[in-house]
Amino acid sequence: MSQNIFITKKMNDELFENYLLNRLYPAVADDAMPQVKVYNQVSSGFTGTIDDPFTFVQFVPESTLTVISKFNQLLMTNYDDVEAALDGTYSIPTILDTLHSSVPDADAPEITAARAMAEKLVELGILAVEDLNNGAFFNNRTLIGFNHAEWTKEHGALDDAELPDIYQFSFPNPVQLSKEFIAAEEVFRLYDTNQNKYVTQTTPPEEADREKYFLMFNSLVKDTFSGQYATPLPSQVCYFYNHVTNKSVPQSQFIAASMGELQDLENQDIEYDHMDRIQYIDSFFIKVKLPRLLS
Amino acid sequence: MTAINYYGLSYCFTPRGVDINAPIKDEDADGNPTELDGRNYTISNNSIFFLKEGDHPWGHPALMDQLYSIQNSSELVDQFGASGTDDIVLRTPAFDLKYTYDIENKRRIIRKVPINAEDLTNEGTGTITYAAIVLHDDRDPANPNEYIFFTDRVGEWGDENAIIIIDSLDCTADEANIFKDMSLVLRDTSTYEPN
Numbered sequence: 001m002s003q004n005i006f007i008t009k010k011m012n013d014e015l016f017e018n019y020l021l022n023r024l025y026p027a028v029a030d031d032a033m034p035q036v037k038v039y040n041q042v043s044s045g046f047t048g049t050i051d052d053p054f055t056f057v058q059f060v061p062e063s064t065l066t067v068i069s070k071f072n073q074l075l076m077t078n079y080d081d082v083e084a085a086l087d088g089t090y091s092i093p094t095i096l097d098t099l100h101s102s103v104p105d106a107d108a109p110e111i112t113a114a115r116a117m118a119e120k121l122v123e124l125g126i127l128a129v130e131d132l133n134n135g136a137f138f139n140n141r142t143l144i145g146f147n148h149a150e151w152t153k154e155h156g157a158l159d160d161a162e163l164p165d166i167y168q169f170s171f172p173n174p175v176q177l178s179k180e181f182i183a184a185e186e187v188f189r190l191y192d193t194n195q196n197k198y199v200t201q202t203t204p205p206e207e208a209d210r211e212k213y214f215l216m217f218n219s220l221v222k223d224t225f226s227g228q229y230a231t232p233l234p235s236q237v238c239y240f241y242n243h244v245t246n247k248s249v250p251q252s253q254f255i256a257a258s259m260g261e262l263q264d265l266e267n268q269d270i271e272y273d274h275m276d277r278i279q280y281i282d283s284f285f286i287k288v289k290l291p292r293l294l295s
Numbered sequence: 296m297t298a299i300n301y302y303g304l305s306y307c308f309t310p311r312g313v314d315i316n317a318p319i320k321d322e323d324a325d326g327n328p329t330e331l332d333g334r335n336y337t338i339s340n341n342s343i344f345f346l347k348e349g350d351h352p353w354g355h356p357a358l359m360d361q362l363y364s365i366q367n368s369s370e371l372v373d374q375f376g377a378s379g380t381d382d383i384v385l386r387t388p389a390f391d392l393k394y395t396y397d398i399e400n401k402r403r404i405i406r407k408v409p410i411n412a413e414d415l416t417n418e419g420t421g422t423i424t425y426a427a428i429v430l431h432d433d434r435d436p437a438n439p440n441e442y443i444f445f446t447d448r449v450g451e452w453g454d455e456n457a458i459i460i461i462d463s464l465d466c467t468a469d470e471a472n473i474f475k476d477m478s479l480v481l482r483d484t485s486t487y488e489p490n
Contacts, residue, residue, distance in 0.1 A: 006445040009363050069299055076487035240485035241400055248400050255298045269296045292363055
């Protein structure tokens with residue numbers, strides 16, 4: 001016999017207000033600090049925080065999402081193997097935090113913490129060379145001028161039969177990309193196995209080989225029970241229960257909206273007339289449908 | 296659009312006002328917290344309503360829409376009690392629920408305390424197919440709330456895996472029925488959770 005739980009809109013409102021909204025809206029409740037942890041990718045030591053540019057919303061190529069997603073999946077299905085491969089080099093929460101960070105390394109501004117961590121994961125044999133060959137973390141951009149306090153939220157209206165479980169966030173003001181997006185120059189980067197790092201490809205790829213871009217909203221988690229009481233900073237790390245291994249596994253969360261042009265064969269969440277050159281994003285909103293039935 | 300691992304139901308039952316930087320409080324020899332903390336607390340005035348239907352409501356869109364919009368137990372009684380569809384067959388007296396957080400496995404466990412048998416109040420007759428668990432929420436005393444979870448898993452005595460256990464699913468007006476236990480585990484499942 002099934003064991004289904006059906007929740008009401010009021011429970012979903014609670015979920016939206018006290019979980020989902022806080023994850024994307026760090027200016028409220030216990031996520032008061034709009035900062036992100038920064039780790040030294042060599043020593044894995046905690047080096048400080050940043051809050052400008054705002055890194056919780058990023059403009060990223062699909063390969064960045066693929067790598068984060070693949071690492072999540074490895075943790076969920078082979079946590080012990082990943083931990084063994086790390087052999088104490090890095091803590092898994094440190095890696096998850098760093099993969100969401102586009103903060104340039106102070107000593108090498110062209111290198112981001114996320115990219116360096118990805119290179120380390122390949123070096124340690126946790127990710128494959130192929131995972132990085134498309135240039136994950138290479139062309140990420142942060143949004144300058146994104147003020148988290150200007151998020152607006154909207155619940156689904158019960159009097160609209162089609163919308164009661166739709167929840168919406170929106171940001172109405174223009175934000176500048178930290179680096180201008182020029183479609184023709186968005187070249188692949190290759191991972192060099194001899195040097196164990198990315199190298200720049202000199203020949204621009206064919207248009208068909210260019211990566212799809214996404215607007216990624218990172219989740220912030222203030223896990224009261226994670227044991228990280230010493231720090232008040234939000235983290236990218238959340239724990240999900242694996243009923244097969246009967247243990248909770250750290251994971252990162254994100255919501256990402258695909259971007260593309262109106263004439264694309266595939267429908268995109270955000271569509272431009274021409275996606276040749278982007279300096280600003282004028283505004284954006286994101287709709288989330290929460291489930292009613294839990295199993 | 297892609298969303299990875301986005302769910303946090305257990306988080307919603309974290310009590311308000313807990314100092315997130317404070318260490319978890321000590322437990323006594325029986326495993327009970329010596330002070331209220333984020334893991335363990337008990338809330339009174341919860342109740343369960345047992346309802347009849349030709350079949351349980353999953354798969355009946357109009358009924359599910361109706362259930363989804365219910366805000367509190369008063370609305371539930373108005374719509375499904377004697378003055379409504381008359382589907383409410385039994386209800387429990389108010390009882391206590393202990394919320395426990397399993398820190399190792401990040402699970403929120405909600406369980407009736409004490410574990411004892413209580414008489415149910417007859418509201419009608421029929422065979423129970425689903426139940427409405429009304430969770431009272433007074434974590435913020437100035438703004439008490441109620442959250443309703445519907446479940447099709449109502450078991451009879453001996454069915455230890457059921458979320459709710461009562462004496463008999465078949466209810467007649469002149470036969471006493473007994474509520475034995477309720478326990479519910481909430482956990483944040485992942486996109487990648489193995490099946």
